[in-house]
Amino acid sequence: MTASVREREVQTVSQERKRRTRSRTISHLGPIVVSQLPAHEYDLDPACISLVCPSCRTWVPIRVADTERATAKLVPHHTEQAGTEDPVRCRLGSHRLVTIDVSVAKWSRRLEQGVAETNGRRADRVIRKPQPMPTPAVMQIVGGLVDDKTVRELDEAHVRGCSTCSIKDDKGTILRVADLTSRCTDGRRFAQLAAHTKRLGPARRKAQMDREDWNDRRAWGLRLLHEQQWQNVSEMVADTELRRVRDTLAALIQTLNPHKADAPQLTEGERAGLMNAITLLATQEEQLTR
Structure with a gap:
């Protein structure tokens, strides 16, 4: 291969140029x-x-x-992005x-x-949204607020005042209650509510008695616990109270009869007050030492 051909091949190779x-x-x-x-x-x-x-x-x-x-x-x-057809x-x-x-x-x-701050963050706590509970029926809502006796009285009062729910004679005397299908809207609701509360009445009364029994037993247990705790510290409390009464009594007697000759003299009113206090403390000491 000649030198001219080699030089032409070298010139055809693209040269790296500076970016501008x-x-x-x-x-x-x-x-x-x-x-x-x-x-x-x-x-x-x-x-x-x-x-x-x-x-x-x-x-x-x-x-x-x-x-x-x-x-x-x-x-x-x-x-x-790169490779998208008809790019804009x-x-x-x-x-x-x-x-x-x-x-x-x-x-x-x-x-x-920035990476250090991101890594140091605590992950957000996911709080699950509570699922909505099914809405209770009207009978379940009202039935839990009134008892069967109250509903029965309301039903009877409605029947007496409603001409659709009661069958009367010519004089206005109620002969009997109309059938459920013939009663008005409020009458049917009262009748259904009365039947519902009457059916659940025994179970409700039993549950109420169980709650009252449990409350009585709990109160009795608390009283027994209080008595046991008081027995553990009653002697200590009594000794402390007796010591306090005796110390107060000794201080009052010393005030009434001072040992020093130059002590301030008490008036008749102050002396009478001290005597009353000494008598009361002496009575408390006698009761505590029994």
């Missing part, structure tokens, strides 16, 4: 300041420097020239200037701090 801005078109929007963006919306890795386009919210590479006169800006891009070009974000005022080291520190 291919177009002088600039977006009419203001420049994007990297320091004003969240740390997770831009990547300053020299191998893939890029950011999230504010217009279409897609990751777009940043074209940075090596010369000082050229300015970094977003490359022309589409609003959809992002006209607002393409060729938009970018001001890179954050160093790679500072960007890395911001990412590390």
